[in-house]
Amino acid sequence: MAEAAADMAHVLVFPIPAQGHLNSFLHFSTGLLRAGLHVTFLHTDHNLRRLGAAAREAAAASPRLRFLSVPDGLPDDDPRGVGNIPQLMEGLRTTASAAYRDLLASLRRAGGTADGFPPVTCVVADGIMPFAWDIAEELGVPAIAYRTVSACSVLAYLSVPRLVELGELPFPEGGDLDAPIRGVPWMESFLRRRDLPVQCRTLTDTYQDPLLETVVAATVQTRKARALMLNTTASLERASLAHLAREMRDVFAVGPLHAMSPAPAVATSLWRHDDGCMAWLDGQAERSVVYISLGSLTVISHGQFTEFLHGLVAAGYPFLWVLRPDMLGASQGAALQEAVAAAGEGRSCVVPWVPQRDVLRHRAVGCFLTHCGWNSTIEGVVEGVPMVCWPFFVDQQINSRFVGAVWRNGLDMKDVCERAVVEGTVRAAMESAEVRRTARALAEQVERDIADDGSSALEFKRLVSFIRELSTTPAAAEPDRSPE
Numbered sequence: 218m219a220e221a222a223a224d225m226a227h228v229l230v231f232p233i234p235a236q237g238h239l240n241s242f243l244h245f246s247t248g249l250l251r252a253g254l255h256v257t258f259l260h261t262d263h264n265l266r267r268l269g270a271a272a273r274e275a276a277a278a279s280p281r282l283r284f285l286s287v288p289d290g291l292p293d294d295d296p297r298g299v300g301n302i303p304q305l306m307e308g309l310r311t312t313a314s315a316a317y318r319d320l321l322a323s324l325r326r327a328g329g330t331a332d333g334f335p336p337v338t339c340v341v342a343d344g345i346m347p348f349a350w351d352i353a354e355e356l357g358v359p360a361i362a363y364r365t366v367s368a369c370s371v372l373a374y375l376s377v378p379r380l381v382e383l384g385e386l387p388f389p390e391g392g393d394l395d396a397p398i399r400g401v402p403w404m405e406s407f408l409r410r411r412d413l414p415v416q417c418r419t420l421t422d423t424y425q426d427p428l429l430e431t432v433v434a435a436t437v438q439t440r441k442a443r444a445l446m447l448n449t450t451a452s453l454e455r456a457s458l459a460h461l462a463r464e465m466r467d468v469f470a471v472g473p474l475h476a477m478s479p480a481p482a483v484a485t486s487l488w489r490h491d492d493g494c495m496a497w498l499d500g501q502a503e504r505s506v507v508y509i510s511l512g513s514l515t516v517i518s519h520g521q522f523t524e525f526l527h528g529l530v531a532a533g534y535p536f537l538w539v540l541r542p543d544m545l546g547a548s549q550g551a552a553l554q555e556a557v558a559a560a561g562e563g564r565s566c567v568v569p570w571v572p573q574r575d576v577l578r579h580r581a582v583g584c585f586l587t588h589c590g591w592n593s594t595i596e597g598v599v600e601g602v603p604m605v606c607w608p609f610f611v612d613q614q615i616n617s618r619f620v621g622a623v624w625r626n627g628l629d630m631k632d633v634c635e636r637a638v639v640e641g642t643v644r645a646a647m648e649s650a651e652v653r654r655t656a657r658a659l660a661e662q663v664e665r666d667i668a669d670d671g672s673s674a675l676e677f678k679r680l681v682s683f684i685r686e687l688s689t690t691p692a693a694a695e696p697d698r699s700p701e
């Protein structure tokens with residue numbers, strides 16, 4: 218009986234079409250497939266085209282996985298970068314949501330598609346797309362929200378309305394960013410204004426930041442979803458998870474998923490991995506290399522690039538630096554040449570994209586200069602690599618505070634981009650025995666969480682049972698949309 222129910226459980230997963238979200242959803246899907254469930258992975262048309270053969274090969278390798286897509290409403294030549302997030306969110310809320318509604322209406326019925334997949338019994342949608350769970354529930358399909366960020370950042374977003382009530386937000390004009398913040402549960406002893414999402418800094422009595430507003434509204438609406446799922450673990454985020462559990466219908470802490478259900482990185486990589494960087498790392502001494510990557514959305518100015526470069530060169534270690542093609546705008550080509558020339562023959566490897574997990578676990582990597590996107594943060598934690606944090610936006614400001622002041626597996630360089638500081642912080646991260654010891658201990662702790670009877674592994678099993686139970690509950694009747 219249990220087996221039959223398992224075979225009929227079919228989850229449609231629907232991430233935001235951004236790299237950090239795609240990776241996280243793919244690892245989750247891999248876990249579901251291993252548990253015996255069917256998975257429909259919903260991309261945008263643009264991304265599915267961009268992934269091309271890699272996605273087709275991943276689906277061909279598993280008969281219970283398929284990739285479908287909906288339009289994102291943006292013109293084909295739109296760069297879909299960090300400057301276009303509001304347009305992308307609007308396209309998802311309007312164009313994508315209409316196509317998703319039609320698709321889900323057909324997939325929830327037996328025989329809705331010709332490929333033999335059972336009807337969709339549950340939706341797991343990105344936690345910043347509340348429309349996705351509203352539509353699913355309207356169609357009688359239960360929906361879970363999956364936030365691909367840290368529990369501490371979700372709690373901070375959830376607290377924003379209270380921060381406004383308390384008068385903590387907006388910040389006073391010209392106020393001290395190091396002042397403590399009251400009103401985010403349990404974090405009052407270490408959270409400062411500068412550790413809230415950077416968008417909080419631009420708020421005024423009359424100006425509301427659209428991105429902050431969208432994320433806060435989605436977080437508040439998560440209370441309506443059947444459950445909130447997070448790619449984190451109890452031992453890293455126990456207190457934040459306990460507070461969230463009081464606010465949500467149920468909370469599952471099932472991560473770090475990339476270490477529990479590794480999926481082929483190429484299946485969701487929007488850029489092509491550089492093949493030469495691993496061979497370059499092979500030629501470097503143990504723990505001698507600084508690895509720099511600021512994720513898939515950060516952009517930097519040429520001035521910031523120059524400060525990083527001089528700081529790195531002065532620190533004196535060889536470095537592997539990911540400079541995405543869209544990271545520096547027009548000065549990208551010149552920057553590449555400058556970096557290689559400044560470092561000296563063979564002392565640097567500068568590439569557009571790397572297989573990050575392989576890089577972080579390479580014996581030559583001594584520290585990770587990161588923007589603290591949540592995936593990069595937990596990937597660094599799992600490999601026990603000391604971090605230097607330079608957060609860019611959204612959840613990254615609070616993640617980096619946790620690295621520097623709570624977990625202490627790295628150093629927070631937030632808001633400073635000066636060569637002397639880069640040099641000093643990189644040196645400290647490479648040379649501090651204490652940071653290295655703490656990073657190692659944290660990695661071991663997380664390893665216990667993801668082992669068979671560890672907290673995250675048990676939470677994943679509980680989540681799968683929850684999804685299976687939802688799939689045995691008869692779907693509600695589809696609402697009658699015929700004209701009155």
Ligand SMILES: O=c1ccn([C@@H]2O[C@H](COP(=O)(O)OP(=O)(O)O[C@H]3O[C@H](CO)[C@@H](O)[C@H](O)[C@H]3O)[C@@H](O)[C@H]2O)c(=O)[nH]1
Binds near residue numbers: 238574
């Ligand atoms: O050369 C590279 C660089 C990165 N990565 C991978 O790309 C992902 C990047 O994700 P993340 O570190 O989370 O950064 P962003 O791409 O910036 O992610 C967005 O999504 C995250 C999850 O929601 C948020 O935490 C971030 O703030 C948000 O910017 C990670 O899995 C990396 O391993 C590679 O494979 N190769």
